[in-house]
Amino acid sequence: MKHLFYSLLCFVLALSSMNAQDIAVLKYGGGGDWYSNPTALPNLIAFCNSNIGTKINPDFETVEAGSVSIFKYPFLHMTGHGNVFFTDEESENLRTYLLSGGFLHIDDNYGMEPYLRRELNKIFPDKALEELGADHPIFNQKYAFPDGLPKIHEHDGKRPQAFGIFEQGRLVLLYTFECDLGDGWEDPEVHNDPEDVRLKALQMGANIVEYAFKS
Template sequence: MRLILVVTGLLYCCLFLGHSAEFKIGRLKYSGGGDWYASPTAIPNWLKWLRQDLGMQTASDEILVDLQSDLLYQVHILFATGHGNISFSPEEARNLRRYLLAGGFLFVNDSYGMDSYFRRSIKTVFPDKTLEPVSSEHPIYRVRYNLPGLPKIHEHDGEPAQGFALYHEGRMLVFYVYSSDIGDGLEDVGVHPNPLSLREKAFQMISNLTYFRLHPEVLF
């Protein structure tokens, strides 16, 4: 299984990312009327942090991606966030499924109010799969920074932070964070009233997620 995950990652890089060595993050411009554009400074800060913390060569800004664009295959991580409705047309669902099965990765951040819509919509992409809770012992929380689980950045209604995932043949395709709002913690200082200690946890979590996405073999 470990060999399969390594080979899948290498094939993805070769087939879809071309010769560019820059790490790229795409912001998903989804349908449904939700605010896909929320947390506008999160991705630039995420990329800047990766350059500082992991010494990575990255793009300087996000790439805006819709599910009918060839740009989909130019990003290492596809990021979706918002506070409301998210939906996929049948064609968009097929395209997202192909991207993920070909080696892509979707990180979904519920900024509050997205949960029921996302759960419904991801079922149109993978009707045969169910979002599974991600244990606090999972490597995605420990691969670089040893976190006790998913950090809770924004209180919202006080529910505990929860991570969920979809898998295919042992590889994580989708990582969904609920009642955590990592995106808030990545934004510029002053945008949200988060203490620096919580911002630090958000950036540590995003390092873990990025490293795990690039090294899925750490599962074994």
């Protein structure tokens, strides 16, 4: 009975957020710095509200992976360095959220990859990350990226890659790797990125937001 009530509550909250345009930061366990890039999301939200017609609340919330609160937000953003860990209950909660219409963008700030893949197997043991080709619609929203995901920070010098998990053709989870969009969203003085690089990062971020809110 308790599980049924929880499922119904999640469903109601998911329905109530279908027309919302709000973003929350996902807090996770394992010791990774889920709170990194503190100026990134405010700048992305301001850019989106000014350039693609969104009305996202600039006072975004932080939500925990196991909380029912995630169902109030159609878009969750996750970033950090290093270890990521989800309990079984958190994994089930995130799976329910994503299958109920939610969207999760994970931006690897450097070092998340091996831990993240392990934890994604808990959420979707029956699915694998698939690389998105440059022809995916997410690269051709308000802004065109004919070559796919832009390179913002070098890190290991590898090419930037966008991976996704799909449910019945819908992209429910986007993982951006060897790109570091969030660093490009931060205030200019944080990383001293050239303005054209920051603009690419913000435009790609706006594409992700636009795609998620439309899908």
